Amino acid sequence: MSSTQAMTSHHATPPSGLMRWLLTTNHKDIGTLYLIFSLTMFFAGGTMALVIRAELFQPGLQFVQPEFFNQMTTMHGLIMVFGAVMPAFVGLANWMVPMMIGAPDMALPRMNNWSFWILPFAFSLMFMTLFMEGGAPNFGWTFYAPLSTTYAPPSVTYFIFAVHMMGISSIMGAINIIATILNLRAPGMRMMDMPLFVWTWLITAFLLIAAMPVLAGVVTMMLMDIHFGTSFFDAAGGGDPVLFQHVFWFFGHPEVYIMILPAFGIVSQIIPTFARKRLFGYTSMVWATSSIALLSFIVWAHHMFTVGLPLVGELFFMFSTMLIAVPTGVKVFNWVATMFRGSMTFETPMLFSLAFVVLFTIGGFSGLMLAIAPADFQYHDTYFVVAHFHYVLVPGAVFSIMAAVYYWLPKWTGRYYDETMGKWHFWLSFIGVNLTFFPMHFIGLAGMPRRIPDYALQFADFNMVASVGAFMFGLSQLLFIYNIVQCVREGDPADKRVWEGSQGLEWSLPSPAPYHSFSEPPDTKVALLLTKGGR
Amino acid sequence: MSSPTTTYYVPESSRWPIIASIALFLMALGAAGTINALESDGQGVSHWLLIAGALLMIWVVFRWFAGVIRESQLGLYSDQIDRSFRWGMSWFIFSEVMFFAAFFGALFYVRNFAVPWLGGEGDKAIANQLWQGFSAQWPLMQTPDMERFPGPQEVISPWGIPLLNTVLLLSSSVTLTIAHKSLKLGDRDRVQTWLGVTILLGLCFLGFQIEEYIVAYTELGLTLQAGIYGATFFILTGFHGAHVTLGTVMLIIIFIRVLKGHFSADNHFGFEAVSWYWHFVDVVWVGLFLFVYIL
């Protein structure tokens, strides 16, 4: 502990109480804020999902009006994407990147605070729309024109500015992460020595900086069309509603990779630990991640196969999309090869990671089916698409976040969570997720359209299963909260290393990690030794 | 990794970011409310929120930067922090590039696909079924629905004001570079002169652009409502103009800082950041001149 004191002594003690959190420039405090914010949004968005599933439990209209149902699907999507998944990853980056590369903090600590504190305000703006005249946005999380322009409720203006704020926050957060990784690595740590979580975040940050401004551009054009008489998305003036979709998906597809690349990084940290082997194919992992990121800019129109693209467009986007499956396959192969003949144990983070590998791969395969343009004419806008993206996002992105929380919680708090309860949380979530989303493949293929509050009788059984699963999944998340709280309050003390097989610089710090991670650059040789193992 | 740092500098907690968040929130709330009020009769308080937020934001930015400058002058910053600032500014400019890319992309799409299809040419000529009698042309003078989107009578010739503005902006990049070179040589008088010239060139550019907009609106019928030509024209030139305005304000601040003697020959990142920004704005203009005016 003496080293801890030496590190904090030459810094004034942080202000206490609420002020500490409002004014903090500390990467750990800010990481915690992001994670708590994300968890809050996860429950808010989750509640909306349960409203949707309650309505869909049976055919016919039971609980809500179609108008409100649309608001729920829209808000659910927006909140989960921008409020739950993205901030969770940024929170993890804040906590872990400086510790993994031997840095004292993030490169631009004050801007870091700003990136975070914009978010609660942006989402306040978003939630306010629920109480406005005409209701909240009801045009889907993809807000296609003209639904979001000509036919939008007045609250769309607030939505646009909320999106702008989220964009500003994400861009600044990403700039900070890039600057940290490029500039604050421990002396002697080369790029190819970095742990994979750091690598994947570096590339994600690049995607964010490239994609978020395009989102800002598209909502700006919307704003102009709605209020200032332009005709970007109106054919009557020579524009084109399809233009909206192009610009949106030019942002949107990189966005889905923003939500999965850090997950790849997390799983690449956890699997080696519990397989007690080094990660198989480190270099190929880095290349695979980079090529996924680059390819993600030339596949966007696979979301628009049915909109009426020229034939060359259909073909180009079909093949480029399929190409992404190659580096993705490399990754899955590497994870499996890492486990091959490892001495594996199955603690909660490992369980979530294993489920990630299996279930994300299912989502990847359904993605491949959707990528076949002629087949997509049948699948598009059905529940099959809903099944696809929930498989990559829930047991994909969200499971990886949970795995990360269980994995690093002892490092953050200095205490172990209750392993038995962790396993309960995992198994209930695992069953819940599959009950919810697997049947959606079937009803989708059978032709049930997405985004409707009512449906034909033949879809009733599977919908009922899905709703039961959704409530099961939702309620099991209360266990997650319970586990975290009980770990913080009364968990057994954890040692430095936490896990028997863990490797990497973050494990060379005491648990809980000191307020400022490394106030002096760690010893080069030690750093290298540790990260070599950690990767 | 030039010089190995021995200790890291981490700033204390700061109150600026949270105030800036509040300012941003007020601005967003106020702007949305004000814009929505344009269509209804009620006025409300929104525009006051917007103004309050903007003033608060200006104040915060000043105070925040003042603090950073003070820290820099106290010598708290190492080479490493300097590099972090550089990375930060470079990536910020890259994000701006992508912002403009969205609008350039929209322009290319409309010109090469949407308008020809509407006019019955190419792969998706079927779009013409909706607007029979419409024929494609660029600049689009006759929109499909002339009642809702009356096309412009005339568009702006590239060889008048736009050419002049190109010359102005390109030479401003040169003068700024001269100022920078002089700064590196430690010749403060020359820095002031050339920086001053740069600012004047920027102001002239803006003056001409305002003139151009007035002509467009009052004489040519080229407005935001004039169909897709007007829309792309104004969004591209408008955002560019906004960036020139911001760039000019930053140049003026840098000028004041030069007068105050803030910069030394080897430590003047603030100056460099602004000049990067200015060059970026310049490059965007070249793109505009080419794709919006000439082609």
Ligand code: HEM
């Ligand atoms: C092997 C990789 C993947 C392929 C080939 C793929 C392919 C596709 C295709 C073709 C669609 C459009 C379906 C349609 O609307 O008809 C789609 C939708 C979607 N994908 Fe993927 N995908 C892949 C991975 C991912 C990942 C990793 C994520 C996110 C983490 C993701 C998230 C989404 C989302 C959110 C949608 C639906 C958007 C909407 O319309 O609301 N996909 N995918």
Ligand SMILES: [Cu+2]
């Ligand atoms: Cu996609």
